[in-house]
Amino acid sequence: MGERVLEIRNVSKCYGDNPVLSQVSLSLNRGEIHALVGENGAGKSTLMNILFGMPVIHETGGFTGEIWVNGNKAEFKSPREAMEAGIGMVHQEFMLLPGFSVAENVKLNREPTRPNLISKAAGPKLESLDSGKMGLDTRQALDRIEMDVDEWLPLVGMPVGHRQFIEIAREIDKTDLSLLVLDEPTAVLTETEASSLLAILKKLAESGVSALFISHRLDEVFEIADTITVLRDGEVVCTVPKKEARVETIAEMMVGRKLGSLRTGGSGRIHGNEHVLEVKNLSVDMPGEHVDNVSFSVRRGEIFGIGGLAGHGKLGIANGLMGLHRSSGTVVCDGEEIPLNDPKAALEAGLVLLSEDRRGVGLLLDESIENNIAMPGIVGRNRFVKRLGPLPISIEDRKSIRQHACEMISLLDIKCTGPGQAVRRLSGGNQQKVCVAKAITMEPKVLLVSEPTRGIDVGAKERVLNVIRKLNEEEGITVVMTSSELAELRSMCDRIAIMYNGKIQGILSPDASDAEFGFCMAGGGGMASD
Amino acid sequence: MIDSLKRIVKAVGLPRLTIVLFLVALLVIGYVNRLPIPMLLSNSLVRVGMNGIMVLAMVPSVQSGAGLNFGLPIGIIAGLIGMLVVMEFKIGGFLGLAIALLIACVLGVASGYVYGLILNRVRGQEMMIGTYAGFSIVSAMCMFWILAPFKNPEMIWVISGKGLRTTLPVSDSLTQILDKSWEFPIFGIKVPTGLLLTFALACVLLGVFNQTKLGISMRMAGANPAFAMSCGINVDKMRILGTVLSIALGAMGMVIYCQSLGLVQLYRAPLMMAFPAVAAVLIGGASARKATVWNAVLGTVLFQTLLTIALPVTRSVIEGDISEVAKTIISNGMILYALTRKEGDG
Known part of the structure; x- marks a missing residue:
């Protein structure tokens, strides 16, 4: 120990006006395993990209600060240079030829x-x-x-676990490898595979190879890391030796933000204890967001939050309910069972999804704003149609579509040149507002909102959340809101379910402490028996 | 002034503007060389009407997300069979035309359904598969034409007494039955009113269909399958619908084409017929992902007028005939150009 392998000094990086890293410092000694933890969007992958000299960093204006590798100041312009300097990378998606x-x-x-x-x-x-x-x-x-x-x-036909190990073998085969960077290496592994991977990392560390280990799974981090750095909103919250750290404090630091205003209004809004949505034993086979045998029920008029770290299945619930990914279980909405795996049936029962994949699922990018808002309404709710003269054929009613679109544009303050503008040309925030308008047009009974504020600017965030709140309070629409941002959930929801490993780890009240949330997100960690 | 010019260029699109200017230049050259311009324009109108519906057939296919329908020969053969049946039974006049259209439509819907099922299994490669499906069916039908149980001595080979001839003349009462309906001359140009009205009717019907719930569902499925699915639309069904419409339109378009040409051409004649139709809709501003009825109309007018006028004009300027070469270059070049673009913005 003692010999510095890597030192990152005051690294800052902006994408446009958006600061993603500010004054990050981090250092690694020979043979040390350093864990980097943080929520999605905390800046972990940006830091990795900087370390590896990925072209995307230079294309977006470079970064400030210094990186020292093995005592030399490093300015990597390509991943190749980083590799030559003795840094190895194990990718989340395998870089292997089958x-x-x-x-x-x-x-x-x-x-x-x-x-x-x-x-x-x-x-x-x-x-x-x-x-x-x-x-x-x-x-x-x-x-x-x-x-x-x-x-x-x-390689063809080898199990995923083997491939992960072969990636590691490739990296350690490189002579003078001094630092191994692992980006969520255990995400795709089974439990036994993961534990043998951790054992190998330890052995490698003993032989003098340092490791920078990025993970969401705090139990693993605590098993192997010597030092833990918590990254939040692009800043280092703390760097602690493992001996001094506790799972729940780390989890708390990962998610703890300045709290927004807590939800007010309370009892008057929830109409009794009647359940509008009951979910029993729901399993959803969504890649990367697996849901495993989850049961919960949502009261009428409630805003029900679903949180948790990425990859633990929170996004799977809404997608499964809507039938967009293969699922099994029982879902009862307003006393009637909804057949699963049938988006049409889910829509007819009154479920409407505001998808987390805005550009992929949420929008028709080359269509106009008005068409995006109205087309699902025409098909799903028979709105905006008129008879074609005396004929028994209904066709779209351009006039009412235009009128409705204009109402929505002013209601949601969509910044655009007019209802005919293609949504591709809008900013992320305005695209999201179009999605919200689309969802409103579908007249939801239960609105499923997934990551409503992901990748949009602060002003748009506020507007989108306010509209959802207003829909809930004034129209009595029940909302199931999924978000990676705990602060957002706490400012909106009446109850928040935290997902861990595809299961609901706990359902908390929004005023529960950061520590309680952190505890649930970390899957209970070592405290489960307490 | 420059701004508004730029706006016009942008709205019309550079390729179309170039073609329009080229057309005007051709007409001027033709006029200077004392070519019979009214006759050229009459021919252009006929060719627009003849080919229009087959170009229109590209629209539902693209809209439903199955890409440009290179499998159009499947529909063309359905149309040919429709024509052959009425010729075998010597049914002439409007009744004959109606029966031919009906048979073409039924066969087109049936084969389009099967073809749609195939296309659903080869997502992302529809155009390549379609090209070969078209080639295959044309070759397979070469055998059918020989073996088919047609008995009309005017249609079969004289020597062997069986097998259809390569080129069959359509009976007089059927030939140009639409072209001649309400035909009227204006400034020396003969306007094939019936033919053009038929094309217009097909356009209006498809335009109305596009505004119905089913049409909107189909367009959504084509524009973004994931979006359509989240709106409760069965994307596979919509793709089949688009393919069925496309093949059926192609079949009926072929009947219209044959009555105007006055000939039914069998064996290898339909092999390349998808390509001019594809090229025309692309010239009209469509892409493999986006197409409108307007694209089809504009494209047909530009492409067919160009082909009709370019031939005699070039012949009057330079010795020899380069029209066939020009047609090949324009249609394949246009297809190549359009398929390398990502969006329909050209």
Whole structure:
């Protein structure tokens, strides 16, 4: 210990006017495992991009601050330079070629070669591969991480866990690797695989390779890290040695923001204890947001929040209810069971989704604002239609569509050149307002709102949240709101369910303490038995 | 002044403006070389009416998200069969035309449904698969034309006594039955009123369909499948609907084409017929993802007028005939140009 491998000094980065990192400092000694934790959008991936000299950083105006690697000031202009300086990266999505063998993958682009006749004439690019040495090197790397897979097997058909280990083997095979960066390496692994991965990391650390470990899973972090840094809103909240840290304080620091105004209004709004939506044993097979056997019920007129860290299934619930991802279980809305996996049935029962994937699911980007608002209403609710003369054919009524769109534009303050403008040309915040207008037009009984403020500016945020609040208070629409931003949930909701690992870990009142929220988000951590 | 000019260029689109200017230049050259301009324009009008519905057939296919319908020969063959049946039974006049259209429509809907099922399995590659589906069906039908049980001696080979001939003349009572309806001359230009009205009717019907709930659902499914699904629309069904409409329009368009041409051309004749239709709708400003009835109308007018006028004018200026070459360059070049663009903004 003692020898500095990496030092990040006062790094700041803005995307346009948006500061995403400010004055971040962080240092790693040889053989240290340093965990970097934080919510989505805390700036972890931006920090990684800076460290690796990703082109996106330079394209958006570079960064300020200094990075020192092994005692040298580093200014990486490409990931390649970072690799040459001894930094290895294990990606969340695998960077492996499925049709190639393990050895070929490990040695990709760094193959040991022998000169031959042709290469002497045509240059080193045509040298032959030294397969013997390739196999030997790979075997060594695999042995170091205790993997007994044959180095000449092709990758196709290997389990996900194996692939993750092969990525690590590739990185440690690089000579003079001094720092390994792992971006959520256990996200796709089973429990046993994850624990053997952690064991390998520990062994590597003992052999002198430092690791920067990014994760949402606090239990893992506490198992292997020597030091923990919490990142929140682009700032380092604290850096503590593990010995001095507690799971719930770390979780609290990850999510704890300055609290917005708490929800007021209370009892008058909730009409008794009647349940408008009852969900029993809901499982949703949404990639990356798996929901596992969840039950809850929502009272009429309530705003019900769903929170939790990314990847724990909070987004899966609304998508599953709407039938957009394969799901099973029972959902009863207003006393009637809704068939699952059938978006039309869900819509007819009065569920309307404001999708988290605004550009992918929420909008027709090349259509006009008015068409985006009205088309789902025409199809789903038979609104804005008129008879075609005396014929028994209903066609769209452009006049009422235009009128409705104009009302929505002024209600939501959508900044645009007119109702005919294509939504692609609008800013993120205004696009989201169009989505809200679309949802209102669908006359929801229960409005499912997913990440309503993701990626939009502060003014638009306030406007969107106010409209949802108003719909709830004045029209009595029940709202199920999913958000990564706890402060937002606490300012809006009557009750907040926290998801962990696809299950509801707890349903809390918005005025519960940061510590309680943190405790639930971390899956109870070591305190579950308390 | 410059601003408003720019706006016009933007609204019309540079490719269309270029073609219009080129057309005007051709007409001027033709006039100087004392070509019979009214006759050229009459021919242009006929060709617009003949080809219009097959170009229109591209619209529902694109709108439903299945891309440009390179599988149009499937519909064309349905149309050919419609024509052959009325010719076999020697049914002439409007009755014959109506029966031919009806058979074409029924066969078009049936084959379009099957073709739609295929396209749903090859998402993202519809246009490539469509091209080969079209080629295959044309080749397969070459065998059918030989084996088909047609008995009318005017249609089958004289020597062997069986098998349809490659080119069959349409009976007099059917030939140009639409072209000649209410035909009137104006400034020396003969206007094929019936033919143009039929095209206009098809456009209006498709335009109205686009405004119905079903039409809107279909357009949503094409514009963004995930969006459509979240609105409770069965995207697969809508894609089949678009394909069925496209193939059925192609089939009926072929009947109209044959009556105007006065010939039914079999065997390898339909092989390349999708390409001019695709090129026309693209010239009209459509793309593989977006198309309107207006694109089809504008594209047909520009493309067919260009082809009709370019031939005699070039012949009058330079010795020799480059029209076939020009047609190939324009149609394939246009397809290439349009498919390399991402959005329909050209």
